[in-house]
Amino acid sequence: MKEENLPSIKELEEYVRQGKLMGFKCKKCGHKEVTPFVYCPRCGSSEVEVVELPKTGKVVTYTIQWVAPERFLNEVPYAWCVVELDDGTMVSGWIPFISKPEDLPIGQKVRMVKSYKPGVYFEKVKE
Amino acid sequence: MRKVVLLGTGSTKYGKLNVTAREAAVLAAKEAIEKVGISNRDVEAVFVSNVFGMTEKQGHLGPIIAHSLGIPYAPTFTVETACASGSTAFREAFVNIAAGFYDCILVVGTEKVSHLDTITATTYFSYGSDFAFEAVNGASFPGLYASIARYHMHKYGTTEEQLAAVAVKNHSNAIHNPKAHFHKKITVEDVLKSRVVASPLKLYDCCPFSDGASAAIIASEEFAKKHIDTLIYVLGTGRASAPAALFNRENMASIISSKLAAEQAFKNSRLTHKDIDFMEVHDCFTIAEVIAIEDMGFCKKGEGAKLAEEGVTEIDGKLPVNPSGGLKAKGHPVGATGVGQINEVYEQLLGEAGKRQVEGATTALTHNVGATGGTCNVLIFRRGD
Ligand SMILES: CC(C)(COP(=O)(O)OP(=O)(O)OC[C@H]1O[C@@H](n2cnc3c(N)ncnc32)[C@H](O)[C@@H]1OP(=O)(O)O)[C@@H](O)C(=O)NCCC(=O)NCCS
Numbered sequence: 192m193k194e195e196n197l198p199s200i201k202e203l204e205e206y207v208r209q210g211k212l213m214g215f216k217c218k219k220c221g222h223k224e225v226t227p228f229v230y231c232p233r234c235g236s237s238e239v240e241v242v243e244l245p246k247t248g249k250v251v252t253y254t255i256q257w258v259a260p261e262r263f264l265n266e267v268p269y270a271w272c273v274v275e276l277d278d279g280t281m282v283s284g285w286i287p288f289i290s291k292p293e294d295l296p297i298g299q300k301v302r303m304v305k306s307y308k309p310g311v312y313f314e315k316v317k318e
Numbered sequence: 319m320r321k322v323v324l325l326g327t328g329s330t331k332y333g334k335l336n337v338t339a340r341e342a343a344v345l346a347a348k349e350a351i352e353k354v355g356i357s358n359r360d361v362e363a364v365f366v367s368n369v370f371g372m373t374e375k376q377g378h379l380g381p382i383i384a385h386s387l388g389i390p391y392a393p394t395f396t397v398e399t400a401c402a403s404g405s406t407a408f409r410e411a412f413v414n415i416a417a418g419f420y421d422c423i424l425v426v427g428t429e430k431v432s433h434l435d436t437i438t439a440t441t442y443f444s445y446g447s448d449f450a451f452e453a454v455n456g457a458s459f460p461g462l463y464a465s466i467a468r469y470h471m472h473k474y475g476t477t478e479e480q481l482a483a484v485a486v487k488n489h490s491n492a493i494h495n496p497k498a499h500f501h502k503k504i505t506v507e508d509v510l511k512s513r514v515v516a517s518p519l520k521l522y523d524c525c526p527f528s529d530g531a532s533a534a535i536i537a538s539e540e541f542a543k544k545h546i547d548t549l550i551y552v553l554g555t556g557r558a559s560a561p562a563a564l565f566n567r568e569n570m571a572s573i574i575s576s577k578l579a580a581e582q583a584f585k586n587s588r589l590t591h592k593d594i595d596f597m598e599v600h601d602c603f604t605i606a607e608v609i610a611i612e613d614m615g616f617c618k619k620g621e622g623a624k625l626a627e628e629g630v631t632e633i634d635g636k637l638p639v640n641p642s643g644g645l646k647a648k649g650h651p652v653g654a655t656g657v658g659q660i661n662e663v664y665e666q667l668l669g670e671a672g673k674r675q676v677e678g679a680t681t682a683l684t685h686n687v688g689a690t691g692g693t694c695n696v697l698i699f700r701r702g703d
C-alpha cells in the first residue's frame with residue numbers, strides 16, 4: 192500500500208532494519224496499529240498519519256518455536272511474541288535464545304533493537 | 319430466499335495420498351454424485367476450494383475438475399480463505415441456490431501437501447498469517463495458536479492436561495472413522511510427552527499435514543424432492559471476518575469472527591444452542607476446539623477447557639464435539655476440511671456413522687476457521703421428517 196505520505200510495507204521493513212518501529216495513527220480517534228490502513232479499522236475515518244512508536248513494552252503472550260519456518264531455522268529455539276508497547280500499540284516480534292517458559296514471564300519488559308537478523312527483534316530489559 | 323438442501327457428500331480418505339489435488343477432488347465428487355444418484359449432467363456449477371495448489375504447479379483447478387467430471391462447460395469458481403476455504407465455497411454455493419440462480423451445485427474441497435517436507439510446509443502454512451507483520455517475525459502457524467493457548471492459560475488458568483484431553487478424545491473418535499488420517503489411540507500422558515512444536519503446543523496438540531478431498535452436492539428443495547427421500551436442510555449460515563493479525567485483537571484468547579458467524583447462523587436458522595445435537599468444530603490445535611466452543615457461546619468464556627476433561631464433548635456426552643475425529647485426528651487437508659465437516663454431518667444425520675454415531679442426532683453445526691480467525695463460517699443443518 193503506497194498512499195501519498197504513507198509508507199509502503201517495503202519502507203516499513205527498512206525502518207525496522209534501522210531499529211525504528213513505525214505505526215499508523217487515526218487522527219480522529221487516536222487508534223494506532225502497525226498494520227497499514229487508509230480508513231481507520233476502529234472508527235472508519237480517512238485521516239491517517241504515520242508516527243514513530245516507542246521501542247519498549249511488555250510481553251502479552253508468546254510461543255517458543257521449536258519447528259520454524261525457513262528464515263528462522265537457525266534461530267531455534269526462540270520466542271515469537273506479542274508485545275504491548277508503552278503507548279498501548281500492539282506489535283509482534285521475536286526474542287532469541289528462549290528455550291523454556293521460565294525464560295520469559297508474561298509481562299516481561301522488552302526493547303526493540305536494531306539487528307542484522309530478520310524481523311522485529313526484541314531483547315529483555317531488566318526492570 | 320429458497321430453501322436449500324444438502325443432497326449428499328463424498329470424501330477420499332485423509333492422510334498421505336498418492337494422487338494430486340485435482341485427482342482427489344474428482345474421486346470425492348464422483349462418490350458424491352453416485353451416492354446421491356443424480357447424473358453428473360445435473361450439476362450446473364462447480365465451487366472448488368483449494369489453498370496450496372501452486373505448490374503442485376497447478377492453479378485454476380475449477381475447469382480441470384469439471385472437465386474430468388464430464389461437465390466441461392459448467393461454470394466454476396475457486397475460493398481461498400485459508401483453512402475455511404471449504405465452508406466458504408459451500409456457503410457461496412448456498413447463496414446461489416437460495417437466490418434461485420442455480421438448482422444444483424457441486425462443492426468440492428481438495429488439498430495435497432505431502433510432497434512438501436516439514437520445513438517447506440511450515441513456511442507455506444505461515445503465509446496464511448498476516449505475513450508482513452506476523453510470520454516475518456518468525457511465527458509459524460502452530461506458533462500463532464500456541465500464543466493463543468498461552469494467553470488462554472494465563473488469563474483463565476487452562477492447563478496443558480486439559481488441552482491434552484481434547485486430543486485424546488478426538489483420536490479416540492477417529493478410530494471409528496475409516497477415512498481418518500490417524501487410527502491411533504493416545505493418552506494424556508502421550509500428549510504431554512510428545513515433542514514440543516511451539517510451546518505450549520506439542521505434536522499431539524497439532525493437526526497433521528494431510529492430503530484429501532471432500533465433496534458436497536447442494537440443491538433447491540424442489541430439485542431435492544425429485545431425487546432423494548430424506549432431506550437435510552441448510553437452515554443457518556453465518557460468515558464473518560476479523561483482524562487477520564492476532565495482535566490486533568482485543569482478546570487474544572478469542573476469535574471474534576466465530577462469535578459473529580455463530581450469532582448469524584443461530585439467528586437465521588431460528589434455532590438455539592440447545593437444539594444442536596453435535597458439532598464439528600475447527601480444532602486445528604487443541605486450544606482451537608476450546609475457544610470455538612466458548613466463542614460460539616456454548617459455555618462461558620474461559621470455561622471451555624474443562625469440557626473435554628469432564629467428558630461433556632464425547633460422542634455420548636451432553637454436547638458431542640468432533641465425532642469424526644476433528645482436524646486433529648481425522649486430518650486437515652486445508653481446502654477440503656470445511657466440506658469434510660459437512661460430510662460428517664451428512665453421515666450422522668442419516669444415521670450412517672457406525673460406531674461414532676451420535677444417537678438420534680437431527681441437528682448439527684459446523685464451524686470452520688480460516689487461519690487464526692481472519693475468516694469464520696458457521697453452518698447449521700437439520701434433517702427434515
Ligand atoms: C506438527 C508438525 C510440525 C509435524 O510435522 P510433520 O512433517 O507432519 O512430522 P513428521 O513427518 O516428522 O512426522 C513424524 C511422525 O509423527 C506423526 N505425526 C505428524 N504430525 C502429527 C500430528 N499432528 N499428530 C499426531 N501425529 C503426528 C507422523 O505420522 C509420523 O509418524 P510415523 O513416524 O509413525 O510415521 C506438523 O504436522 C504441523 O505443523 N501441523 C500443523 C499444521 C497446521 O498448521 N495446519 C493449519 C492449521 S489451521
Ligand SMILES: [Zn+2]
Nearest residue numbers: 217220231234
Ligand atoms: Zn479512528
